[in-house]
Amino acid sequence: MSQGRAMIPPGSTIGILGGGQLGRMLATSAAQLGYRCHIYAPEPDSIAAEVSHAFTQAEWSDTVSMAAFARACDVVTYEFENVPVTPLLTLGTVPLLPHPRALETAQDRLTEKQFVQGLGGTPAPFAPVDTLAELDAAIAAIGLPGILKTRREGYDGKGQWRIQSAADVEALDLSAQPLIYEGFVDFLAEFSVILCRGADGQVRYYDSARNVHENGILALSTIPAGEPIASQVAPARELAAAVAEALDYVGVLTLEFFATEHGPVFNEMAPRVHNSGHWTIEGAVTSQFENHIRAICGLPLGEPGLAASIAEMRNLIGDEAAGWADILADPANHLHLYGKGEPSPGRKMGHVTRLVL
Structure with missing residues (x-):
């Protein structure tokens, strides 16, 4: 399981561990660049597989299926951080990016906080x-x-x-x-730092969004974030870069923060593309999903800057997606429905991004 640095050309197959909406959006961006995607997930119904070239439905512990999946791929990535690390040893020599040490760090909240604290970060x-x-x-x-x-x-x-x-x-x-x-952290606002680190160590940052959570679920991300977030982005980015460097990270990495009167307080990290970066599909010159594909394939990274003056991303949770017709009635809205089954409370069914040019 070595971290590959050679360029993987279009026409190759990208393996994605996990079959949810993040995998779906990664596969869509990969197809745009000429890649095929192969999804591996335990669930029989995968919305990522619907837009991909191949699908292996098997348990994480199925080492035979995992090894066969690896042989069919030129590079492997993951769309969520709860993929068990031990079965990934059966991937053999196919590059797995980001490196699994990022999974090991993020999967345990205690390990994660101790790791960030060791790099000079301030957790709660x-x-x-x-x-x-x-x-x-x-x-x-x-x-x-x-x-x-x-x-x-x-x-x-x-x-x-x-x-x-x-x-x-x-x-x-x-x-x-x-x-x-x-x-408890007495915070003024919540925000995230999303970066993409290439195989050559080059780092690009996306504008930080002001994030609003409802019932523990991200409801709204707004860019520009305004104060007090704007003045705390620089030290937060510095910590995110240190995390990426320490993990020899390749791909998109997200760190979530609280903006406080005493500076940014680290909340948690996600070694993957992130919900608070969904606005980048229309709102950035190059989306987080495309840049993740570029990074793991050794391609030059794209420009992450804003493509509009204001971008707002709202999650469609539960039955909120039923209002799709009204959403589309506003020409500034960009609707993304994930193709999931019946809505249920707390389930992310899609998102809508509204741009002000």
Whole structure:
């Protein structure tokens, strides 16, 4: 499993681990550049496979299927960070980009925060928690309010418990899985740094979006972000670049931050294209998806700058996608429906980007 640096020409096959909407948008950008995509996912219904050349439906633990998938690909990437690392050893010599050490770092919230802290970043106060006694000790040291999270998996608000008082602790039924307690951050705004690092080490940054979450799910990203975010982007980018360098990263990398009165506070990282960068499909000269394909294939990176004066991306969650006709009635809107089945609360069914030129 070596990190390849040679150029992989159009006409080659890109393997994508994961079959969701990020894989779908990666495959669409890859096709535009002349590549074929091969999706590997455990789920039988893959919206990424619908727009791809080939699809292997198999469990992550199926080493025979994983090895056969690898033999059919010229380079492999992933669309989400919860792909188990151990089965990836069966990929053999096909390049896997970004390097799996990025997965190992991002999959454990404790490891992730310790890693970023070691690079000079400032995360929220945190402590590992495996027992109720350790939770009590963490609360005594860090204070209330805070958030108890699973160390592994969990996204869009899942696997998280907000703790406001001792009564909230008494109501908890701690699972056997490792947890982490994080102190509450008194933030002014939320933002993300999205960069793309090429195989030659060149780094390009996208404009940082002001992100608004509702019920733990990203609802809105707006560019330009304005203050106080604008004045905190530079140190946040510096940390993101240090993370990419330390991981010998190739591809798109996202770090999420809180803008506070004392500067940017690191929240979490995603070693992949990111929801807060969906606006780049129409709103940037080169989208995050195209630049990720360019990077892993060793191609020159594209210009990430804004293609409009204002870009706003809103997620369509649950039954919000049912209003597609009204959305399209505004000629400034760009609608993306992911082709998923029935909507359900909290499920991302699509997004809409509105540009002001």
